[in-house]
Amino acid sequence: MNQISTFEKIVRGVLIALVLVFFLFPIFWILLMSFQNNDQILRIPPSLFFEPTLQNYLALLTGRLETTAGNLDIAFMRNLGNSLLLSTCSVLLSLALGVPAAYAFARYKFRLGENIAFTLLSFRFAPPLLVLLPLSLFFKQLHLTDTYIGLIWVYQLICLPLILWIVRGYFEDISPDIEHAYRISGHGWWKTFRKIAIPLARPGIAAAGLLAFIFAWNNFVFALILASAAKQPVTVGALAFVTASGIQYGQIAAAIVLSVTPTLLLALYAQRYLVEGLSLGAVKG
């Protein structure tokens, strides 16, 4: 009855391939570009065949960019390190703060609870540029400008609401009776939170963490205004490739490939938690 004919299989394959080509082609092209020099990239018509060079990656790794106008120091690897540090720390901090908060909002009704939750969400409504001017003044006074701590703090504007609201929904989906049953079995609330609530909300926590990481990684303006070169992430660092002697497309492509890698690895790692079965079948009725 449910047999799929060969024809259907073929059509399905072709359609999937089309979609994949449409979405992945730019990434594929960037991957090719990262192995070409500027002349090869800019030739017309463009060609799929070229002599690959590791020059771009070498330049990024050594931090020396050789252009026709002379040598230039670039801090790409440092930027990459900054990105990793900033995103990881801010997501970890957000998880540490946001997951318990999400649990509290999901399980307990308290005065102004909804208002607090909404206020936290509203941080995502404000255009970052609007927040930045007063923020940079505050940061100057608090001596937080150009510090990792300051940036991680600001990144909470991005990560915390995201994690709070996504994870809250997952906690709300867990039947409170499962937690009650564990308490009645003789376990304290902290153990119940750790052994029951967190594992059951893990797909949500993984999704929210991944999403927050991507948003933090891609952030540009906060670091541009609030940090100097030494603390800036790749998104800001990439500006360095626009040089006096032209735009270094090859290096930009290589930089993109390198900077996509951590997020990609994280996504692959988080995937097994994302698809993990939910509380399916535990509760009836």
Place this chain on the structure above:
Amino acid sequence: MTSLELRNISKGFKSGKVLDDVSLSVKAGEIVVVFGPSGTGKTVLLRMIAGVHYPDTGSIAIDGEDVTDASPEARGVGMAFQNFALFPHFSTFENIASPLEARETPAGRLKEQVGAIARMLKIDHVLGHAPRELSNGQKQRTALARALVAQPKVLLLDDPLRNVDAKLRYEMRLELPRLLRTFNAAVIYVTQDYKEAMALGDYIAVLRNGRIEQWATPMSVYREPVSIDVARLFGDPTINLLSCKLTVNGTGSITLFDRRVPIAETYAHAAGRDLVAGLRPEHVVVSESEAPDAIPFDLDAVMPVNVRSVLYLRGAKGEELLATVGETEAAKFGRGQRKVWVRFAPSHLLLFDAASGQRIAPQVH
């Protein structure tokens, strides 16, 4: 020895009062069924004993120790939920072992005890399975095993047979009392099925509108319900309720279906009041032939229910009356649509006050 004692428990939520001055006590080895229609606070009562909710006023004592403000993990009760509430990411074994693990039972003893209870409940072959791989019956037994495994002094069962199929429910109704006796716990069993209440309870607490309306053994709840409401809740088909008035003219009598029905002297104190007479369908005797004291009825329909059939009867003035008769007897009536004659013994009548709904107890001088 009283294992569980509730004193004057009241509890309200935003939507209103749920429990109002409820007191009850259960001895070790006793099964008390809390029975009532849905929304009468049965589950809230159970959860208060478990420590999930806290009472507004009143106190709860387990084994003589006041636990009114104790957290759930400190009470040492066992509870099976209506929705099973198994831990989905634990195996069946881990689910059952969880109360033992909380009591820091050594691994060897833990394994032994889980194995023993699993064998007793016939789920020892699925101990390695995840809850989602179990059938409803197995889930329900796992939930029961988890509640029993630590041999709690107080065992709370929240309508545990609600979500299992009819066959299993019947089996468990037979099996549960025996099983529960072996644990010698004070058991509170919540249900809204009167048959289950009658089958399992040493005592039945009929909960209505947040109050215990009647506390009695199953037989006396059935035979001597305190009110019309309780009489209606117990029995299938439901009790026949007929308006009447008691007149005392030498001997007391009421008029039912235009006939004078003599009423015992012990009811004389209710003379002159508007009453409702209750007559259980099984006490109505239906026959095909006329008899001097029998009342003519039209038999509208016959509905076979297992070994007994329900007869729908209509009196001369359109009064409805339900009767039940045995299988062989029912065969005589075919599909109904005929004239029949009805008798009943006045001693079987239950008399209620029409205004208050309370049963009028006979007074012996």
